[in-house]
C-alpha cells in the first residue's frame with residue numbers, strides 16, 4: 001500500500017468573486033475508504049468536488065492524488081490518473097443502448113477525442129467491459145434497452161456504470177440518491193457500498209443522511225465553506241456544531257417558506 005493517502009486536500013480555498021465557496025479546507029481519504037462529504041445547502045460540497053476534478057481551479061491550496069499534485073493537470077489527465085465523477089444530472093446518449101453508453105465511457109478513457117470514442121464503441125473488449133459494469137450495478141438485463149425508456153433509478157445506475165468504466169481509483173459521487181424513493185435509494189446505497197467493498201475508494205456527497213450514516217465509515221462536514229467536523233459518523237452527528245449547522249439551515253428554509 002502507498003505511503004500517501006489516496007486523496008489529500010490541503011488548505012483548499014475557492015472564491016467566486018467576493019464569495020468564499022470553500023474556505024481553507026483540508027482532509028484526506030485513505031485507499032479503500034467510503035467517505036461521506038456532507039453539509040447543508042450551499043456548504044461548498046459540489047465546489048470541493050469540482051476542485052478535485054479540475055472543473056474549478058482552487059484560489060489557493062492543493063489537491064494531491066497518491067502524493068501527486070493535481071492542480072496543473074487538465075480534467076482528462078486527472079481521469080487517466082484515476083479520478084471519475086458521477087454527477088447528479090444523468091445525461092446518457094439517448095439514441096444508443098445502455099451497453100453502448102458504458103462502452104463509450106470505457107473507450108473515452110483511452111482517447112482524447114470524443115468522436116474517436118464513438119467510433120470505438122464496437123470494440124469487443126469495451127463491450128464486454130460495459131456488460132460487466134452493468135452487471136456490477138445490477139442492470140445487465142437492460143443492456144440492449146435505450147436510456148430514453150428507462151426510469152430515473154435505472155439511469156442513476158447507468159451513470160454509475162459509466163463512471164466505473166473509467167476504472168477509477170477514486171470515485172466521486174455527487175448526490176447519487178437525489179430524486180429516488182426510499183426503496184430505490186436504499187438499493188443504490190447498497191450497490192455503492194458493494195462497489196467500495198470491491199476496492200474502489202469513494203467520496204460520497206449526499207443529502208440522504210439515513211443512507212450516509214448506514215454506509216459511510218467516516219464523514220467530513222462542511223458549512224459555509226468551512227470544515228466544521230470530521231470523524232466517525234455517529235460521533236460527528238452528535239456534535240453540537242453539526243446539529244446547529246443542520247438546524248440553522250432548516251430554520252432558514254422555514255423562514256424562506258414563511259416569506260414566500
Ligand SMILES: Nc1ncnc2c1ncn2[C@@H]1O[C@H](COP(=O)(O)OP(=O)(O)OP(=O)(O)O)[C@@H](O)[C@H]1O
Nearest residue numbers: 016019020021039040041042043044045046047048
Ligand atoms: N460557479 C459559481 N459561481 C458563483 N458562485 C458559485 C458557483 N458555484 C457555486 N457557487 C456558490 O458557492 C457556494 C457553495 O455552493 P456549492 O454548490 O458548492 O454548495 P453545496 O454544498 O454543493 O450545496 P447543495 O447541497 O445545495 O448542492 C454557494 O453559495 C453557491 O451559490
